[in-house]
Amino acid sequence: MRQVKSMKDTIWKRHSLAVSTEYTQANFTWVLSLVLTVIFLWNSISFKTGDVHPVVFGLFCVWAVTTVFQVCITRKMKKDLLQTGVIQPGTRHLGYVQLVGLLAGNIFAGAFAFNLVNAKKSVEYTFAVYTLLTQLAVLAISSVNLFKPYVSDTFLPSMGTLLLIGLFYLVVLILIVLHVHEYEAPRWMTWVALLLLATAVSGNLFALLLGWSLLMKTRSSDHSRMLKWNVTWEKITRNSTAMLGMFFILLMLAISITSRFTFDYALAVENNYSAILQPPSAAYPFGTDNFGRDVFSRIVFGARISLLVGLAATIVPGVIGGFLGAIAGYYSNHVDNWIMRLLDILYSIPGILLAIAIIAAFGANTVNLIIALSVGAIPTYARTMRANVLMVSNYDFVDSAKALGESDFAILFKQVVPNSLAPMIVKSTLTIGGAVIATSSLSYLGLGVEPHIPEWGNILKVGSSYLETNSYLAIFPGLAIILLVLSFNFLGDGLRDALDPKLD
């Protein structure tokens, strides 16, 4: 009997190890950390001369320490879980030490540490952590400009403002730990929430999510709505890759908005013949290109176009295709046939060829780029929407709405469409990466925006002809494209897991 109990106990403990999201995240963190540590080591030593690059080597050392420490924490967590089934408070306190890793820019360790130190996490806590992390990252990236010969006129006031907002986020984080619970928050938090919403103008959409979430909890008593909100977001926040993706996307968004004030556009577009093809340095973190333009500034400003075109080229066909698909799915066979067969014709033309044809006919600029990429994507969205509408319109609540005498149009757009949106959202996030790549591809082919305008495809194009001599010119924009597309895909996966009812 005793034996059976201990066996059950062991199984339960093993199970707790397997289901612990914190343990999964710990493993995820040390692996990523290790990979970057190795990359730093690789780059700190020049293989030709044997010289050691002091700054990169220093970075390597700090990252190596945080990685080793992370491995220690992970092993301790495993031990805790196997022995007692829960992570001990002592282990959790190690997280405070690991927070120091943030100073070296180890955002993975930082995010993990924040997650570890708090045993009972509300959704707001996670939001607040990421809000703060995003703000810190924005500050860190912008402050690189201090090494430049000069900064833009608006640099100091905006950095001051960003710093103050960052402090405010820190205060909010502390307040949330102290006062916010799973389904309730004190009434006075409304003001904090409103302030958070206001700061989201800087592009830090985590603040928007946090503010909205807090507002719901302070104002609403609708328990089921909050439950749904909490469950959905808990599913997403449990998913480390999805959160990382979302973090990177929102960071890019925040950077592309704040760069308007903290970066000097002239450094990204004006030629500087005295600084041609400089290797990465403090003043030019990613080096300079063949015209002496700062690649770092170019990539930062390029995020704006990539995101704008990527988002617009997803939203536009999403709305048009969604509308057509909804009509086709809801109304008679006749309408359905007409719309869908016409869209099938459009579908039969390869998207990128259609885009090239449109650009060639109407000229290359941002608006035409969006149109060109949108047109080809309409049919796929229409198909997704139509399938959902066909399914949802058979539900009972649609029948009851019909029985109540609602008009077809009202039923379609008030009842059916809102309940068919989840797959559309998932599809959009998954295809937005494709749109980003298409934008860059067209620019790479010389069909996108003008060549001097900082756009990731343009930057990569310049880099591609210097692959051998100045490889950093291609590596950094390439990485930026990869990371953004990967982030959208990770987030899309996370959203699908969270929104798909079948996976419950």
Added chain:
Amino acid sequence: MGKKLLSLTLLLVLVLAGCVQTKSEVESEGKGTDTKGGPEEKVKIEVLGMGSGEEDLNIVRDQLIKNGFDVKLNIQPDYGTFKAQQEAGNYDLALSSWTTVTGNPDYAVRALFKSDGANSLVDDEKVDELIDQASTETAEDYTNTYKQLEQRLVAEKAYIAPLYNSFKAQGVNKKVLNPDTVRLAKSRAIAWETIDFNDAAKRTADPLVTQQAIGDLTSLDPIKGNDGSINTLNTNMYVRLVNLTDDDKVVPDGSLSYNYAMAEGNSDYYFLLRNDINFAAVSDGKAVDTGERVGAEDVVFSLNRAKDKDSVPDHRTYSLHEHIKNAEIVTDLSELEKATVSGGDETVQAALENGLDTKLSALVDDKTKADNSQGSYQVVKVTTTEPFPQVLNYLAHQSAGIVSEKQVKSINTYDVATFDVDKDIPYGDQRTVTEGAGYNNQLYASGPYILVKKNDYQADFVKNPAYRAGSEFEPKISAVTVRFIEDSDSALSALRNGEIHLFNGVPETKYDLVEKDDNLLLQKSDSNAVTYLQFNTAGRTVSDSENLRKAILFSINQDEFLNYYHGNKKKAYSTLSPLVDTGNELIADQNQVNEFLEAYRKE
């Protein structure tokens, strides 16, 4: 705690503010008081160019924007679309380039700037006058005339804004080819016949693989094309009366003549022809000796059709030869005895006989009867419309290549006036040598090589078996393959991985890659290629306003171009710069830009 943090932050910001310079501080330090004036509306300039000139366009754009213009770039993917945009007039400035392949200054300006020139957009009496005047002068005298012409074109009227003069750079695979046998000439296209492998055993086994950018060949009839698609090919397929050396001297080496002479008066030119070259044709994919000699009749036929605008449809080179009045066979030996050479006492005959083993004893008008070893020769006399010493450079150009009178007449049976491009197939049409159903190779080559066939990727040449066989000018390598690789970076890769042996046109920014490669040798020399901005001369604001054109002209800073190209370019003032040292220089001047812009605004 919050208060402490806040005050700490404020302190930090203050400290930072102390040691960081803002943009406006830096700018006002550098320039003193900025007098850019009020917020006047910027002048919008549309710059047209090709994708291959993207770097130059970017530099021009940057310079114009820094001088207060608003710039719109119109970048076209290839020459065809560029030309279409140019003809439609959709530009203010067009990025253009010109290479003087004949190596004489007249060619550098005649077609480009004379009001009746084939590529001219300029209509200016004084320019016409100066070009004509310089063409009759010898090298000592024309420098000053060309200097005036340049000043008229650039400083006075601003018809063009010069950018730079390029170098020529050629990468050679020295592991495969003997680099001493590979020539790099300033003007003329590369001669294939001298090129040899390191390993002589490979001459018949392997082809020489070289590259050119354009695969769509204008025409293999020498007079019907003058562009990058055929210049090298036709140069190697047709022999000429004279050739240019690597530094642009006119010589008979490697040509159809033993010697040439310019008679007193600078209007009569005599050429003593050799009898050891036969036309080659292609039969079953191989070159065969047709047994038909390249003789004076063919020379006369070729030159007369070269100067005659109506000899073929789409005649693209008659303006180069418009100074030829007549070409004829000389049969009277006493004419050569009487005439003396220009600037000397020597008779033309003596000049022509110079270095020959067997002296002239008879002149024949039938090429089959010429037998040089017995003293019977053929002599051709070219007369110019006016004294024009530079005609020799034009005779060295590929468009003066000698074609077979018999073969060309037998193919060009159509009526020129009613020529139908869909029905009539003229001599040298690329359709006849393109693989496929339309293949019907009727070329007769007088030069060292003949084209067998081509497709979209390459053209295959084989050596002419009857081209000076046994002499040092006999082609060394039996077959030549020309790969069509448009992108210079791809061509460079092809050179480095051994796919091609020779790459003419290594980009300036990639010299170090070739130099560092153990298998490769970089040959560099001056070239006659000049890149400039052509102003639109009809229907645009820049066409009407000289002030606006000058404002743009003085915005151009050639030093920045030199910097961008790591010093691998030279300054230029016009297309004449590489040929004539006129001493003119364009100096960027922002004050002048502002003055001219102000003047323009008052117009």
